[in-house]
Each structure stands twice: as structure tokens, then as C-alpha cells.
Amino acid sequence: MKSPDTRAFGGPSPFAVEVVVTVLSGASKGATLPLKGKVRVGKAPDNDLVLTDDTVSRHHCELSRTVAGVLVRDLESTNGIVVSGARVQEGIFPPGTILRVGEVEIGLRPAPQRMDVLPSASQSFGGAIGHSVAMRTIFTILERIAKTDATVLLEGETGTGKDVLARAICKESPRANKPFMVVDCGAVSYSLIESELFGHERGAFTGAVSARQGAFELADGGTVFLDEIGELPLDVQPKLLRVLETREFRRVGGNKTFAADVRVIAATKRNLEREVAAGKFREDLYFRLAVVPITIPPLRLRRDDITPLITHILNSASASDLVLPKESLESLLAHDWPGNVRELRNVLERAIYMVKPTGGTELSAITFPLSMSVPEGGSPFQFEPSKSYRETRAKYDADFERRYVKWLLGRHHGNVSAAAREARMDRKHLHDMAKKHGLRGESDG
Numbered sequence: 170m171k172s173p174d175t176r177a178f179g180g181p182s183p184f185a186v187e188v189v190v191t192v193l194s195g196a197s198k199g200a201t202l203p204l205k206g207k208v209r210v211g212k213a214p215d216n217d218l219v220l221t222d223d224t225v226s227r228h229h230c231e232l233s234r235t236v237a238g239v240l241v242r243d244l245e246s247t248n249g250i251v252v253s254g255a256r257v258q259e260g261i262f263p264p265g266t267i268l269r270v271g272e273v274e275i276g277l278r279p280a281p282q283r284m285d286v287l288p289s290a291s292q293s294f295g296g297a298i299g300h301s302v303a304m305r306t307i308f309t310i311l312e313r314i315a316k317t318d319a320t321v322l323l324e325g326e327t328g329t330g331k332d333v334l335a336r337a338i339c340k341e342s343p344r345a346n347k348p349f350m351v352v353d354c355g356a357v358s359y360s361l362i363e364s365e366l367f368g369h370e371r372g373a374f375t376g377a378v379s380a381r382q383g384a385f386e387l388a389d390g391g392t393v394f395l396d397e398i399g400e401l402p403l404d405v406q407p408k409l410l411r412v413l414e415t416r417e418f419r420r421v422g423g424n425k426t427f428a429a430d431v432r433v434i435a436a437t438k439r440n441l442e443r444e445v446a447a448g449k450f451r452e453d454l455y456f457r458l459a460v461v462p463i464t465i466p467p468l469r470l471r472r473d474d475i476t477p478l479i480t481h482i483l484n485s486a487s488a489s490d491l492v493l494p495k496e497s498l499e500s501l502l503a504h505d506w507p508g509n510v511r512e513l514r515n516v517l518e519r520a521i522y523m524v525k526p527t528g529g530t531e532l533s534a535i536t537f538p539l540s541m542s543v544p545e546g547g548s549p550f551q552f553e554p555s556k557s558y559r560e561t562r563a564k565y566d567a568d569f570e571r572r573y574v575k576w577l578l579g580r581h582h583g584n585v586s587a588a589a590r591e592a593r594m595d596r597k598h599l600h601d602m603a604k605k606h607g608l609r610g611e612s613d614g
């Protein structure tokens with residue numbers, strides 16, 4: 170293992186991001202200032218950033234933006250500047266670094282969303298497909314930062330592709346051939362999460378019958394993917410923060426210090442900034458993780474991606490020969506996809522499994538589940554005040570009948586007898602209903 174160093178976690182500046190200086194503790198907590206030109210920090214009122222704290226000197230330090238990062242210079246202060254536990258006279262630090270000025274913590278917060286980012290010319294990044302402007306803009310950022318050690322925070326609803334992007338970042342990084350260790354912070358039991366991350370020594374706790382390596386140790390030289398980071402218990406959060414700051418860790422119950430030579434990628438379904446505001450997630454840890462914050466929009470807000478994703482999913486299921494009629498494509502494009510790309514994949518794969526064994530060549534709308542046309546949590550009904558109860562009811566009865574028959578026949582690949590048997594209804598009646606709605610059942614010999 171490499172010897173531990175005091176380099177701020179996140180590595181060199183990944184790209185020319187704007188930096189905002191944020192006060193994280195003390196009386197001026199919450200104060201922010203964009204880092205433009207030189208920023209003087211100290212207790213005296215003529216500073217750009219005034220910190221009213223007795224541990225801060227009148228003119229304490231000076232910060233300025235350089236191409237390589239933020240130049241931090243101590244102005245002969247009494248209590249100095251500390252970064253990752255080491256006192257600093259002068260040095261260049263990447264966005265994401267936290268400085269201790271006397272006893273006050275100030276963060277150099279990156280603001281990459283204010284960068285002028287053009288969408289990538291590429292319609293994929295690693296295994297992730299995306300033709301929409303939103304996804305291609307994300308690809309541009311990832312193309313730039315994948316090769317660095319910058320910590321990435323991926324936020325997005327379930328199924329939007331956080332896991333795919335984390336793996337893609339790893340694949341495009343110099344750590345591609347090193348381990349990629351996943352810790353699902355939401356799935357590991359509370360008592361074991363620390364051991365899962367950092368390992369434990371034999372006898373460290375009841376049940377620790379033998380020593381065990383954690384993800385940070387196993388990933389040495391590679392990448393640790395902290396999935397569902399928003400679920401990390403509050404009392405474990407400072408431990409992770411310390412490791413990210415000092416880049417070293419110990420196993421639970423151990424004395425030996427290991428260097429954490431890993432790149433960290435974290436992901437969450439939650440809005441972590443909101444969790445911070447609600448006191449459920451530590452601000453300093455959020456700050457450490459969100460060096461490159463990426464928000465993946467839900468699929469319903471980037472419908473341009475649906476068609477290429479369908480093609481991609483059909484290809485990867487060796488079903489590119491199946492035809493998707495216009496009507497079916499339209500219904501897929503219109504759906505709101507609360508489960509995002511995962512739901513699209515599931516719907517298509519189910520349809521493929523239903524059609525392929527029958528030797529069918531079309532993924533007709535009949536093979537898509539009924540639930541598709543009803544947004545999750547939404548109502549399938551849209552009432553019109555001009556229509557009477559009878560008319561309204563007749564319309565929905567007919568709609569219900571059509572959807573039900575479509576679904577039922579779909580389950581039985583159009584075999585009317587089998588479908589009627591399952592629904593315990595008369596075969597002829599089902600046949601007539603299908604005919605009425607223009608749904609054809611297969612000859613059921």
C-alpha cells in the first residue's frame with residue numbers, strides 16, 4: 170500500500186469549476202463568497218470574508234483561484250491554517266477541500282453546474298446510452314473527470330442509471346483494471362456497516378470470529394462505490410468523513426493504519442442537500458462527497474432517450490429482429506416511467522419473453538402490461554363534466570374491458586381457450602369481446 174498522504178480527497182482540480190468559499194462552522198456559519206480574484210480572510214472588518222472568532226487573526230489568510238486549484242496563503246496568522254490535519258503555510262488545493270482557519274472551518278465548494286458545458290458529441294458513456302441533451306451534458310462532465318480521482322456524487326430516482334454511470338466512470342479511469350467494490354449502505358445492517366466499509370479485527374465485536382477486510386481495503390488502488398449513501402447512519406458519517414479527509418483508515422477494533430488509495434463514487438435516490446437541511450446528513454460529509462455532483466434526470470424528462478434505449482435493450486436481449494409497431498412505440502414514448510430505465514427494461518424483457526417462444530415477430534401493444542398506461546399513484550380516470558353518469562360509466566366499462574382482454578390474451582400469447590379458462594369465463598364470450606375491441610386471439614386448436 171502507498172503511504173498515507175495529506176492530499177485533500179478528490180485529487181487535482183478536474184476542470185475549471187467556479188469555487189464558492191463557504192463558512193462551515195463558527196459564528197459566521199453559512200456565509201458564502203464566490204472566489205473571484207483574491208479573497209482575504211480574517212477578523213478585521215476590511216477583509217473580504219470576515220470571521221468573527223477569537224482563534225482567527227485580524228488578517229489570517231488569502232485565497233486566490235489558479236488554473237491548478239485554489240492557492241491558499243497564510244498571512245502570518247497566530248493559529249495557522251490546517252488541511253487534513255496538517256498545518257499549511259502555502260499550497261494549492263482542489264475544490265472540495267476544507268480549510269481550518271484557527272478553529273473555523275471553511276470549505277472551497279465547487280460549483281460545476283455553473284460551468285459552460287456543451288453536450289457531448291458521443292451518445293454513450295461506458296455502458297450508458299443517452300441521446301438527450303441532458304444525458305450528453307452529463308457525459309461531457311464525466312468524460313472530463315473520469316480520468317481524475319475526483320469524488321463523484323450521483324443523484325437520481327431509482328432506475329435512472331446511477332450504477333451504470335458509476336461503473337462507466339470506473340471503466341474510463343486509470344483505475345479500470347483495479348477492484349470496483351460496492352457497498353450498499355441501505356442494505357447492510359446498522360451494526361455491520363462500519364465493518365463492511367473498513368473491515369474488522371478478530372474479536373472486535375460479538376460474532377467477529379475472524380478478521381475481515383472491508384471495501385476500502387479490498388478496493389486498494391481501485392474504486393469504492395457507496396450506493397444509497399443517504400442511508401448511512403448519522404453516527405457512522407463522521408467516520409467516513411475522517412477517512413475521506415485523512416485518506417487513511419483502521420479496521421474496527423484494530424490499531425494498524427491503512428492508506429485509503431481509492432476513488433470514491435457515491436449515489437443516492439435522495440436529494441442530499443435537502444437531507445442536510447433536515448439534519449439527516451452531515452453537511453461536511455456532503456461537501457466532501459459532492460466534489461462533482463451529478464443529477465440524473467428521470468426518464469420522463471428526457472424522452473429522447475426512450476427510443477435509443479429500446480434499441481439498446483432489444484439488442485442486448487438478442488431481440489433486434491422483433492418489430493415494434495408504431496402504436497406500441499407511441500405507448501412506450503407516452504408512459505411516465507416511474508421506475509425509469511429499469512422499468513423500461515423490465516417491460517421490454519417481459520414482452521420479449523412472451524413473444525419469442527410463440528415464434529412471433531412483433532412486440533405489439535398486447536404484450537405490454539396494463540399498468541403501463543396508468544401512472545403510478547395516478548388515476549386512470551379522467552372525468553368530463555359534460556358527460557352523464559351513464560355515458561361516463563359506459564366509456565370506462567368499455568375501456569376496462571379492452572384493457573383487461575388485452576392483458577389476459579397477452580398472458581396467454583393470444584390463446585383464447587387458455588385465457589378464458591384462467592379468467593373463468595365463457596370462451597365464446599371472450600372471443601366476442603376480443604373481436605369487439607379489435608384484439609385478435611390466436612387460433613387455439
Ligand SMILES: Nc1ncnc2c1ncn2[C@@H]1O[C@H](COP(=O)(O)OP(=O)(O)OP(=O)(O)O)[C@@H](O)[C@H]1O
Nearest residue numbers: 296297298326327328329330331332333510511514
Ligand atoms: N443510460 C442507460 N443506458 C443503458 N442502460 C441503462 C441506462 N440507465 C439505466 N440503465 C439500465 O437500467 C437498469 C437500472 O439501472 P441502474 O441499476 O444503474 O439504476 P440506479 O439508478 O442505480 O437504480 P437504484 O437507485 O434503484 O439502485 C439497469 O438494467 C441498467 O442497465
